[in-house]
Amino acid sequence: MLGGASWAIGNATAIPIMNQLGIGLGMLIWGITNCVMGWASGRFGLFGIKATTPSIIWLNYFGLAAVVVGGVIFSQVKPTPRSASSDEWTTPSSASPSHTVRGDDDPETPLISQHSSSSPVAYRNQKRVISIATALVAGFLYGVTFVPVIYMQDNKDLYPDASDVGLDYVFAHFNGIFVTSSIIFISYIAYSQNAPFMNASLVGPSLIAGTMWAIAQSSWFVANDNLSQAVTFPIISMVPGVVAALWSVFYFKEIAGSRNLKLLILAIAVTLLGAIFVGISK
Numbered sequence: 001m002l003g004g005a006s007w008a009i010g011n012a013t014a015i016p017i018m019n020q021l022g023i024g025l026g027m028l029i030w031g032i033t034n035c036v037m038g039w040a041s042g043r044f045g046l047f048g049i050k051a052t053t054p055s056i057i058w059l060n061y062f063g064l065a066a067v068v069v070g071g072v073i074f075s076q077v078k079p080t081p082r083s084a085s086s087d088e089w090t091t092p093s094s095a096s097p098s099h100t101v102r103g104d105d106d107p108e109t110p111l112i113s114q115h116s117s118s119s120p121v122a123y124r125n126q127k128r129v130i131s132i133a134t135a136l137v138a139g140f141l142y143g144v145t146f147v148p149v150i151y152m153q154d155n156k157d158l159y160p161d162a163s164d165v166g167l168d169y170v171f172a173h174f175n176g177i178f179v180t181s182s183i184i185f186i187s188y189i190a191y192s193q194n195a196p197f198m199n200a201s202l203v204g205p206s207l208i209a210g211t212m213w214a215i216a217q218s219s220w221f222v223a224n225d226n227l228s229q230a231v232t233f234p235i236i237s238m239v240p241g242v243v244a245a246l247w248s249v250f251y252f253k254e255i256a257g258s259r260n261l262k263l264l265i266l267a268i269a270v271t272l273l274g275a276i277f278v279g280i281s282k
Helices: 002-011 014-021 023-044 057-075 121-143 147-154 166-191 200-227 229-250 258-281
Strands: none
Touching: 002 121, 002 147, 002 166, 014 023, 014 121, 023 057, 023 121, 023 147, 023 229, 057 229, 057 258, 121 229, 147 166, 166 200, 200 229, 229 258
């Protein structure tokens, strides 16, 4: 449950980060931190788990370096801020009051809480720095999410009944996420004085996304059993960021302009190359 709690706390920062940095850049910043943290834990045996050595050490290092360089290049991409009036972010004015918890009287209700992009440049830059720092913390929390499970598996003297099968820990992991997320949500309701921002049109997509994530996370447990964290983290933590960047370009239109697109193509190529090298290093 501790690993699930760590993941849930990191995930709670996702929307504020994406509001400021965009979905592509936000995911890629916390993805690279997640990647390095998870890789280092498995490679050097941090937090009491056993170190694992890849078959081709230099290729593993080279692949990791490529992934990190790709993340640095991604950080140079400047997304276009989205305004609350954008059609893609709003629901029709015909929505009934029951569709939202707050903002019922507004003609249009944004899908996620938005902040004005007309604020002073210095203030926006400050918010950007804070968001980047938050993304780094989120990446760290994501990176240690499997540590409690692997610690139990590697220390049979302390946990003689611990299973060697990763899937046996999925239920406890997901329960940790559920309990922690519930605490965060209740705290948010109290903070907002029982007026939380919520849009009913997001419930269905959220359930679908959660189901997709649960399948992917369960698969990650299996991958760790067969490849070790030193191999799985650079691949699994960075490729979703590449996919998110493509969504930013082709659907959300957050990334545009010749310079941004060239940097994005280069970053994707370097990141994918690094992920391939890490996989081969096993």
